Structures are given as structure tokens and as C-alpha cells.
Amino acid sequence: MVRAKFFARTALGLALAMGVAAGGVSAPAMAKEKEKKAEAPKITLSKGFMPAYQATKTALDAAAKRPDVVAGREAATAAENAYRSAQGKAARDAARAKYDAAIAALGTVVAAENQAVENAFTAATTPDDKFVAGQLGLTLGQLSLDKKMQRRGLQSMVDSGKVAAADAAKFNYYIGGLAFDSRDYAGARAAFQAAIAGGYTEGGIDGLLADSYFNDNQVAEGLKVLNAAIAKRGAAAPEDWIRKGIVVSYKAKLAPEAVAFSNKLVEGYPTKENWALAIAVIRDMSQFQNQEQLDLMRLMDRTASWSEARDYFEYIQAADPRRLPAEALKVIDLGIASGKLQASDVSVSDARNIASGRIAADKASLVGLERDARAASGSAATAMAGGDAFLSYGDAAKAEALYQIALSKPGVDAPRVLTRLGIAQTDLGKTAEAQATFAKVTGLRAPIAALWSAYAKSKAAPAQ
Secondary structure: OOOOOOOOOHHEEEEHHHHOOOOOOOOOOHHHEEEEEEEEOOOOOOOHHHHHHHHHHHHHHHHHHHHHHHHHHHHHHHHHHHHHHHHOHHHHHHHHHHHHHHHHHHHHHHHHHHHHHHHHHHHOHHHHHHHHHHHHHHHHHHOOHHHHHHHHHHHHHHOOOOOOOHEEEEEHHHHHHHHOOOOHHHHHHHHHHHHHHHOOOOOOOHHHHHHHHOOOOOHHHHHHHHHHHHHHHHHHHOOHHHHHHHHHHHOOOOOHHHHHHHHHHHHOOOHOOOOOOOOHHHHHOOOOOOOHHHHHHHHHHHHHOOOOOOHHHHHHHHHOOOOOOHHHHHHHHHHHOOOOOOOOOHHHHHHHHHHHHHHHHOOOOOOOOHHHHHHHOOOOOHHHHHHHHHHOOOOHHHHHHHHHHHHOOOOOHHHHHHHHHHHHHOOOHHHHHHHHHHOOOOHHHHOOOOHHHHOOOOOOHOOO
């Protein structure tokens, strides 16, 4: 028999690492999005604002050509690139500090221009003045790589009322991105919501809105937003959005939400890696005993989504070499062939010897077991045991028949039998019947049945 072992739960850790990190998504950058220039509104500046405007524009035009400004911009850009590429919290914190210092140094270089822009904001009294003051602020912000000033400039332009509705939505998207990068998540939410209300749909804005909640420790609200965004996109929902839902739910210990996002992931993107992630999440967030674990691990076998030695050991233990020797032996051999199990390991060799020694007698008992299960006097337990035996030997047709008999008997463990009936139907290619069967499973097994249903559905889908 397999002796109990403790394994580092690396499968889930590795699987989660393949998803989007919980720290957030990069905010949108205006320079990266190719857009048609907005049609310039008709502007008439007030006499009081005109001198401030002319002085500021002249100063900004001259600063753009100055060697000290050019050098400062190059240093700040290099620091930002280093921050974006840094890996690990310590490295990112250190790189962020250098980036902030470079931006501050560049700000010192353009201190006079900054004062000129402040003067322009102060002098602006009419909507037209405020629109142009915003343009000046945006120009300075882009020159000095000052995202707060860029945001202030864009906000002034939007608040002036001189920006067309469609362009205002786009500007709000940029404002939200700049607020996000400045870690003002409340401001980012307000801007993203205004952009969405204005009809803006580009740049993954719904996902960024969800991230503005996650990064502000408002997990439940963020998950609602993310779930709605995924539902709105349907089959086109980005894979990384769904993975983000899993990661955030898992870390917040929200099992129902983690299970729901896991189902969405394998329904939309049924890769081996995603099956491994979905199965690992459900396994780690549920209180399964051996019988439930067995049916979940059977799904791992069908999807070939093994990740580590733990997967094989838990399957072997759930199957039990003394009870389902053929199935246990198959898993042991798969584990050895994969290199995850070592034949010389005492736990492995003991389990293999027990399973090998039991198979002949176990096979010989199948005829009598089927006869007793089909007898009118047979109990639900006998019919279920017969179905279990034939399912473990890969005879899905006989397993299906005996599970149907078990369901007609009093005292049947309906969730368990329905799960395995659905598995047998899936193995037989009866994917529609299997999905209907899995839909009847309730209680602790419901998440397992939901994943199996997603697998059955994927088997029915035409090849791409």
C-alpha cells in the first residue's frame, strides 16, 4: 500500500505562476495606441489668458530642444524600462525608487517650465482657456515624463467641455491609465467607469477596471466587474482575464468563485496547462475524501494534465491497489514512465506489487459481480461496485449499464453514481448524455461534475 507522504504543493504554485500575477496589469500608454487625432475644437482665448499661453508655449518649445532636458528624458526612460522589466518585489521596489528619482531630477530641470504651466492654469478662466491650459499641461507632462501632469492636462481638457463625447471617453481611458500607474486606484476607477459609460471599449479597459479594485484590496467588487467583463466578451474573453479571476479568488480563499473561474478557463481554453490549474484549484479548495478525489484524478488522467509526483501518488492512494488494482497499476506505470515516480521508491514498489498480485483474482471475479449486479434482488451497492470494477478496467459500456441499474435501486449514493455514470458516458463518446448526467450531481461533488461536464463538452466540439 502507498504510505502517506507530504509533498510541496508545487503543481498549483506553478500553474498559478502561468497566470496573470495578482499585482495588476500595465496601465495604458498614450504613445502605444494608434489613434486618429481628434478634430480640434474651435477655440477663442480670453485676453487675460493670452499672455500666459504665449509665454508658456514659447518656453515649452525651447525646452524640448535643450540638451539637459534631452539627457534627463533619456535617463528617466531607461529607468522606467528597468522598472518594467524588474522581476521580484525587491528588484521592482529598487527599480521603482530609481525611476522616481530620475523623474524628480527631470522635474528639477524643467522647474521654470513647470511654473509657467502653473501660471497658465491660474490664468485660465473660460472653458476655452482651460482646454488650452490642459494642452499645455499635457505637453509639459509628456516632455518631463510626468504622468501626474499628463493626467492633470487631460483632465482639464475633459472638464472644459470642449472635447467631443467620443474623444472624452478615450481621454478618460488615458486618465484612468495614468491614475493607475500613479497607484491612485480610486481615481483610475472613476476615469475608467466614465470611459466605459462613454462607449470606450479598447485597450482591455474592463480588465483594467477590475484590476483597479484588486490593487485597492476590494477583491469581491473586482471579481464582480471581471466576471461581468468576461460574460460580455463571451468566447472572446481573454485567457489572462480568466486566469486573473482564478489567482485572485484562490489567494482570497473564495472557493466558489475560484471554481467558477476554473470552469470558465477550461471551457474557453482547454489546454493541458489549464486543466492542471483548474483541477489543482478544485482539489486544494475542497474537502474531498478518497472517492471524490478518485474521480477528480480520473479527469487529470483523461486530460493528461499531470504536473508532479503528488498527482500520481494521490491517484494511486484514492484508487487503492487492493480495491482497483488494474487502475492503480496503470497510474503507477504512467508515473514511472513520466519520470515523476521512481520504481525503486519503496512506496511505489510496494503499491505495484500489491496491484500486480491482485489483478488475476480481481478479473476472475468480474463475471460473478456482473451477474449479481444485474439480478433483480441485487442491491444498489452491488450494482455500484460492479460499475466501479468495469470502469476501472476501461469497460465503459458495462459500467454505464450497471450504474443505471444502481440508480434504480433504493439507498443509492446518487451523486457518486451519477458522477461515474457521466464518466462512463464521456468515455463512450456520449457527450450530450454525459453533460445531462453531470448536471444532476449536487453537493460536494458538484465542482467535480462541472469540470467533467466541461471536458465532455470539449470532446463534443468539432476540431479547430
